Amino acid sequence: MKVLLVEDNERVAKFVAKGLREAGHTVDHADNGRDGMFLAVSEPYDTIVMDRMLPGQIDGLAIIEALRKSGNLTPVLILSALSDVDERIKGLRSGGDDYLTKPFAFGELLARLDALIRRSQGSTTETTLAVGDLRMDLLSRKVTRGERVITLQNREFKLLEYLMRHVDQVVTRTMLLESVWDYHFDPQTNVVDVHISNLRQKIELAAEPPLLRTVRHAGYMMTAGG
Amino acid sequence: MRSSAYTLAVGYVLLGLVTLALFAAPLWYAWRVTIEDSRTEILQEDTQRFAEVFRQRGAQGLAAFIDERVAMQIAAERLLLLSDPDLEKLAGNLPEWPAEIPAAPGTYTVTMARGGQPVVVRLVRSSLPGGYNLLVGRDQILFQPLEQRFWYGLAAAVAVLSVVGMFGGILIRHAVLIRMDSISRTVSGIIQGDLGRRLPTGSGRDEFNTLSLTINRMLDQIEQLVHGVRNVSNAIAHDLRTPLAELRSRLEELSVGRPGPDETFAEIEGAVADVDRVIGIFNALLRLAEIDTGARRSGFVEIDADELTAKAVEFYLPAAEQKGISLFFQGQGGLALRGDPVLLAQAIANLIDNALKFTPAGGRISVETSARDDGGIELAVADDGPGIPDAEKPRVTERFYRSDAGRGTPGVGLGLSLVGAVAKLHAGSLVLEDNDPGLRVRMILDGRAGMGPEPGTAKAPSKKATISVIARLAPFVAPSHRRFE
Numbered sequence: 001m002k003v004l005l006v007e008d009n010e011r012v013a014k015f016v017a018k019g020l021r022e023a024g025h026t027v028d029h030a031d032n033g034r035d036g037m038f039l040a041v042s043e044p045y046d047t048i049v050m051d052r053m054l055p056g057q058i059d060g061l062a063i064i065e066a067l068r069k070s071g072n073l074t075p076v077l078i079l080s081a082l083s084d085v086d087e088r089i090k091g092l093r094s095g096g097d098d099y100l101t102k103p104f105a106f107g108e109l110l111a112r113l114d115a116l117i118r119r120s121q122g123s124t125t126e127t128t129l130a131v132g133d134l135r136m137d138l139l140s141r142k143v144t145r146g147e148r149v150i151t152l153q154n155r156e157f158k159l160l161e162y163l164m165r166h167v168d169q170v171v172t173r174t175m176l177l178e179s180v181w182d183y184h185f186d187p188q189t190n191v192v193d194v195h196i197s198n199l200r201q202k203i204e205l206a207a208e209p210p211l212l213r214t215v216r217h218a219g220y221m222m223t224a225g226g
Numbered sequence: 227m228r229s230s231a232y233t234l235a236v237g238y239v240l241l242g243l244v245t246l247a248l249f250a251a252p253l254w255y256a257w258r259v260t261i262e263d264s265r266t267e268i269l270q271e272d273t274q275r276f277a278e279v280f281r282q283r284g285a286q287g288l289a290a291f292i293d294e295r296v297a298m299q300i301a302a303e304r305l306l307l308l309s310d311p312d313l314e315k316l317a318g319n320l321p322e323w324p325a326e327i328p329a330a331p332g333t334y335t336v337t338m339a340r341g342g343q344p345v346v347v348r349l350v351r352s353s354l355p356g357g358y359n360l361l362v363g364r365d366q367i368l369f370q371p372l373e374q375r376f377w378y379g380l381a382a383a384v385a386v387l388s389v390v391g392m393f394g395g396i397l398i399r400h401a402v403l404i405r406m407d408s409i410s411r412t413v414s415g416i417i418q419g420d421l422g423r424r425l426p427t428g429s430g431r432d433e434f435n436t437l438s439l440t441i442n443r444m445l446d447q448i449e450q451l452v453h454g455v456r457n458v459s460n461a462i463a464h465d466l467r468t469p470l471a472e473l474r475s476r477l478e479e480l481s482v483g484r485p486g487p488d489e490t491f492a493e494i495e496g497a498v499a500d501v502d503r504v505i506g507i508f509n510a511l512l513r514l515a516e517i518d519t520g521a522r523r524s525g526f527v528e529i530d531a532d533e534l535t536a537k538a539v540e541f542y543l544p545a546a547e548q549k550g551i552s553l554f555f556q557g558q559g560g561l562a563l564r565g566d567p568v569l570l571a572q573a574i575a576n577l578i579d580n581a582l583k584f585t586p587a588g589g590r591i592s593v594e595t596s597a598r599d600d601g602g603i604e605l606a607v608a609d610d611g612p613g614i615p616d617a618e619k620p621r622v623t624e625r626f627y628r629s630d631a632g633r634g635t636p637g638v639g640l641g642l643s644l645v646g647a648v649a650k651l652h653a654g655s656l657v658l659e660d661n662d663p664g665l666r667v668r669m670i671l672d673g674r675a676g677m678g679p680e681p682g683t684a685k686a687p688s689k690k691a692t693i694s695v696i697a698r699l700a701p702f703v704a705p706s707h708r709r710f711e
Contacts, residue, residue: 184568185568189579190545191544
């Protein structure tokens with residue numbers, strides 16, 4: 001995947017670019033708003049990582065607004081040191097697709113970026129999800145593994161749906177909190193882990209191959225490969 | 227010393243004097259004109275009467291008539307003089323024809339010596355047939371006491387006005403100065419750092435009292451803020467320094483000791499965890515600062531407090547189950563509230579999180595929502611953990627405060643202060659009570675607009691009322707709690 005990174009802090013840019021390249025992406029880097037704007041309009045990218053505050057006349061939000069006005073729908077992940085809820089809303093309203101507050105863990109950035117790329121490619125009209133022999137019918141809200149019917153509570157269903165929609169992608173705890181519970185804060189205790197382990201007990205019996213992997217320092221990943 | 231009160235008093239006295247002058251001047255003028263006119267008229271009438279006598283009885287007759295009047299002293303206040311064409315006196319009470327009178331007939335005001343004193347007199351000179359001259363006049367001296375009385379009265383009024391005005395001015399100035407001095411002294415003291423000082427206030431509702439009360443409220447707020455800042459900087463110093471110090475020594479040991487790769491990676495992971503702790507504290511502080519500015523009030527929306535709480539309970543249920551704690555929720559249903567959903571969710575989560583942290587295995591946490599009589603909403607989280615000693619209760623909502631029981635548990639000590647700040651943002655308050663055993667935290671929110679008066683001092687409903695309220699509730703129990711009841 002081709003990623004444009006617009007970030008003026010040299011160290012952060014180097015760290016992010018290196019990580020993205022290691023994850024198999026091609027990275028172009030611009031360290032100011034003018035160059036970032038030029039690259040964004042002249043080259044096709046799969047996704048853009050945009051620092052919000054940039055030196056020079058053009059800031060990150062202005063670039064995103066300009067892109068959206070010209071009909072460019074490339075998914076954009078905003079990086080910002082401003083953590084206010086209002087700032088976040090402002091960022092998303094300007095046309096950004098996701099918002100990540102600095103400082104961040106690289107795993108979080110990568111997971112969110114993958115989710116963005118996937119979202120822009122995949123269709124959301126499917127009515128059934130499947131990972132290995134685990135199947136979820138979104139209309140009848142029925143979940144089965146092989147022949148076994150799995151009963152889930154409402155929130156467990158939402159959690160599993162989110163994980164299955166992001167199959168083969170790392171999903172972080174923060175992403176789960178935001179998407180499944182709509183919580184935009186850190187609950188400090190390992191509540192998400194407990195939810196995951198409860199879910200895991202339901203979808204993975206002792207004899208069945210594992211589907212839900214814990215990814216160290218990052219989060220979880222649903223995968224049929226085990 | 228010139229003061230505004232002094233200027234005010236002098237101004238009032240001057241204004242009074244001008245008013246008096248404006249009142250007296252037309253009066254004086256009208257009086258003078260009326261009296262002069264009527265006096266002249268009387269003199270002219272007299273003159274006509276004497277002329278009639280002259281016409282009937284001739285010069286000798288008029289002389290006799292005048293002498294008779296003078297002798298009878300009817301004309302005591304009159305000046306009468308009849309003279310022949312050569313201005314020789316024929317009759318009258320003037321010794322001789324006054325030289326000051328012009329030759330032509332008319333009305334004149336002249337000064338002449340009478341009884342050794344110069345006197346102002348008004349005279350009417352008329353010519354009678356045969357060249358005879360008649361002078362009829364009136365001694366002005368008779369009116370002088372009246373005039374004098376007028377001027378004395380005016381002077382007395384001016385004097386009284388000035389004295390009363392100045393005295394009143396001094397009194398006002400004195401009263402104002404006393405109040406101003408006390409305000410100014412108190413404020414000087416505060417400037418010098420004694421933030422605990424307050425302006426003296428009385429029970430009156432005058433402007434000074436109102437001003438003092440307002441200033442005192444401002445001072446309360448400032449003191450609270452300064453106190454908060456001081457506490458926060460102390461707490462930041464402590465809570466940020468600790469992980470930073472650990473981080474520093476970790477990194478220093480790495481660069482000095484140069485251990486093998488396995489240990490190096492373990493240390494680096496520890497260092498990242500240290501940094502995450504610092505970031506966590508920063509985030510919590512920023513969130514608090516954001517709430518404290520009150521700016522988030524603009525983003526208030528309609529929320530169902532029950533739904534929000536039920537969701538938080540459901541969120542924490544598996545964690546409670548894992549710790550062997552039973553978590554119950556009892557809601558009233560349909561508790562509409564205007565508020566910030568993100569912050570309220572975090573506040574509720576913090577309360578439950580806090581209870582989970584301090585409740586031992588086998589314990590019980592109950593979460594309840596209810597409508598208050600004053601229209602507000604109450605959200606209570608009660609546990610049967612160790613509780614908090616009464617002495618510590620007021621302090622736990624302070625930034626970074628951690629009770630002795632809390633030391634050694636994870637967290638940065640900002641949880642309850644965030645809940646307190648969120649409650650305050652919603653025009654509410656946070657009350658900590660004994661649950662016998664355990665702690666009961668009640669978050670009281672103003673359900674109407676989130677900007678009404680603070681119901682923080684309102685008493686909890688009596689036990690009887692609480693029971694009846696609970697009896698009315700349709701008990702709501704989170705769906706899966708029975709499994710671990």
